[in-house]
Amino acid sequence: MSFSLPNILRAASTVVAGFALCAVAAQASPVYDNLGASQVGSDPIYSYGPIANSFNTGANGSGFLTGFKALLGNGSTAIVGDIRVSLHADGANAPGAELVSLGSLSSADVATGGFAAYGFAPVSAFQLAANTTYWIEIESTSANDIFWSWSDDLLALGVAGQSNYSAVLGTNANSASFGPYQMAVEVPEPASLALVFMGLSMMAVTAQRRRRR
Structure with missing residues (x-):
């Protein structure tokens, strides 16, 4: 994986999204x-x-x-x-x-x-x-x-x-x-749990793609 600015920004956005979804789970x-x-x-x-x-x-x-x-x-x-x-x-x-x-x-x-x-x-x-x-x-x-x-x-x-x-x-x-x-x-809330699972799945897919690269 290249440590170019676009890749760093994409990684950061994924992490932020994951934390945001986990925060929703706290509801x-x-x-x-x-x-x-x-x-x-x-x-x-x-x-x-x-x-x-x-x-x-x-x-x-x-x-x-x-x-x-x-x-x-x-x-x-x-x-x-x-x-x-x-x-x-x-x-x-x-x-x-x-x-x-x-x-x-x-x-x-x-x-x-x-x-x-x-x-x-x-x-x-x-x-x-x-x-x-x-x-x-x-x-x-x-x-x-x-x-x-x-x-x-x-x-x-x-x-x-x-x-x-x-x-x-x-x-x-x-x-x-x-x-x-x-x-x-x-x-x-059931909706919160669904969003968390979705967020974790997105993070897992992103991580798998990075490993392949």
């Missing part, structure tokens, strides 16, 4: 999102936990889990401890086997005086299956005063037909009496 679409619903109450993770809420991926929900957010609050700065978040399979309408850890959070990093959305991400890549029920579980690994907010809004994305769980109350269908925990689960 995600929620399959469950009631973060913006009106808050009705909250449950203490330490004394009620582990606590969890289910979600279903739906027909377009296959793809790698990209992120999770939970609406959390801290009742006291005097008690400093950690919580751990994980993704679980559905086990007879309750959290089943753990599939992947979504990380941990110290109560020292959770603000008091109100609730805010805190983000978590898989510690390793995990691909969700379409039309499948999973559970997001939050547990305490040490004493803390973190609360997970819940709402009685059943019209938010993905809420209807799902369930919530706590070690104290067991499993209950999302309802006005047993409001779903407030969270958002995101997976890549």
Whole structure:
């Protein structure tokens, strides 16, 4: 391959295009999102936990889990401890086997005086299956005063037909009496994945042509 200016420019444009397409892959679409619903109450993770809420991926929900957010609050700065978040399979309408850890959070990093959305991400890549029920579980690994907010809004994305769980109350269908925990689960948009595969294919073809030259 010649290192002429046209060849360098073509190579640079291919790399830029590849990075742009990979950036598109970062765009995600929620399959469950009631973060913006009106808050009705909250449950203490330490004394009620582990606590969890289910979600279903739906027909377009296959793809790698990209992120999770939970609406959390801290009742006291005097008690400093950690919580751990994980993704679980559905086990007879309750959290089943753990599939992947979504990380941990110290109560020292959770603000008091109100609730805010805190983000978590898989510690390793995990691909969700379409039309499948999973559970997001939050547990305490040490004493803390973190609360997970819940709402009685059943019209938010993905809420209807799902369930919530706590070690104290067991499993209950999302309802006005047993409001779903407030969270958002995101997976890549199908169109984004298609563009990424197209971009990677274009880069592979370009690289093969250069080798032949």
